[in-house]
Amino acid sequence: MAGTGAVARRTYGGRSAGERRAERRERLLMAGLELFGTEGYAASSIEKLCTHAGVSTRNFYEEFASREDLLMALHDRIIEQAFQAVFGAFEDVAEAPIRERFTRAVRAFVTTTASDPRWARVSYVEVIGVSNAVEQHRIAWREKWARFLVAEAERAVDRGEAESRDFHLGAVALIGAVNELVHHWSMSGGKRSLDDVIAEIVRVATAAVTAP
Template sequence: MGTPPLPGPTGRYHGRAAAERRAERRERLLSAGLELFGTLGYAATSVERLCAAAGLSTRQFYQEFANRDAVLAALYEQVNGHAFAAVSAALDEAAGAAAAERVRRVVRAYVTVTVTDPRRARIACVECAGAGPAVQEHRREWSRRWAALLAAVGETAGARRPAPRDAHLAAVGFAGAANALLHEWCTADPRPPLESVTGLLTRMLASVLCTAPACP
């Protein structure tokens, strides 16, 4: 009998598929990026430093990401995606509640997911501001998504009903003001109490969305 043919490549190494290994490498790099960008800052974090923190080589880095901007953009997407899901869920759960209560729940959900981890807040509100064009496009897209969601909060909270364009502009204005406030909180030393930030954001959003009798 002849020698049987060798099996073709399976893409597995030590029993693990290539896709699994790549997903693990990506997660390790994102975890390193969250820690380093969120503490030392984006400008102070080189690709080599990211790789050292993740325990990977630069070759492995470039198999997953084109550059540091791509890591920052992925983290920005992650932070905003989690916050958006939490705020959307809070909005659904508060269906039928008074306007003031809906506003409070929306702000609390956002703060709980984002601001209680200063690294996430710094990535979302500080480090992305000075990054490259690809990251800025992510910021513009998320600004549009947040504005649409905030306008929906007003529409469903029994608030005054401005023209759609006015509601959108008001939501964009609040999102920009909130980002500036959180930027200040992230960079302040010492940081103001988080409760004061939450209260101020709640009052700001209420003033944008709600009628005076319904909101604080």
């Protein structure tokens, strides 16, 4: 009987404590996406997030140390998906000319991060200037992207498509240009086509790698 009681305490409604906790965490992430992505980080208190998610503030602090922690977890989710999409795009056209490789990779990045206007707002607006911790988080992602782009530029050198040089500053500049252009597009309300934005980013990216 003691064993049966222990099982009963660990499960509720057919779900384990771990499953219920994972569901609460997911609801908080979805609340963060909705509120940060529509009303903004500054306007979204922990109490408001908890109400939207249908959880208690105690549940919140069981999953996240702070609103910043929730914001960074949400940003991680978005950018990790974008990173994997870009990596997959480069892999799919590994032997193609540089312009085609960049076109596929840029399209993968843009269609992932801007597929939902809330994702775009979190990625390009709400993570900027929140706090030192969030800035360090954002910069760490920027450096990861920069290393990834430098590696791709160096592969272009190996193929004879570019001259060897230090590509790091160019990679950082490209990341800034991409972020601004995608944010501009996401906020334009359809005034610019996605293909126009992708073409412009590809021109900038190709020039950043192949310019002498």
